[in-house]
Amino acid sequence: MRIGYKVWLENNGKAFGDGPYELLKRVEETHSLHRAAKEMGMAYSKAWRLIGAMEKRLGFLVIERKVGGFSGGGSLVTPKARLLMNHYERFRRDTKKVLDKIYRKHFGPWK
């Protein structure tokens, strides 16, 4: 037996969680929502809907669209979204560590 769990942030519905985090992380790495969605096997239209829902619930923009220029545009993660990601990374590390510990405390000797 083992523990199963999901954690997320709520604000009038699910505002942020592992899926949104992973999407933003890949946007940060690829500078492209298109590539980020593709890497996750997600339709581009779905990725945009996810970003839109996230921004509405968080109350700020998480992606900035760079238009034209030498590199031909692309997407950037906003500084406020990066800050949220920093908090979320530490929050997730703590939840994992602590939930594993609580599970072992109560179910470690379970037969």
Added chain:
Amino acid sequence: MRIGYKVWLENNGKAFGDGPYELLKRVEETHSLHRAAKEMGMAYSKAWRLIGAMEKRLGFLVIERKVGGFSGGGSLVTPKARLLMNHYERFRRDTKKVLDKIYRKHFGPWK
């Protein structure tokens, strides 16, 4: 903003969680799976399927069928299931306490 979460026990799939706990708790109180299911707005057939899946994944019986007698039969929670419920109650209290604390630590001052 606030934290959202779900926790459960896994053993080749979801084996036990808040829904199964609540169902068994009501069986314990009403001595009847029929009444327990009804109180939760759940079809009796669905309650039986849930019990079956739970028993298969946990590897032991959680409900004992009392047949006939003065009270006309009914359902009882097995001692092993009650023991699991005891562990689960403490496990859930701890997860709630600790997850609320971790949320406040990382997102308490979030603007």
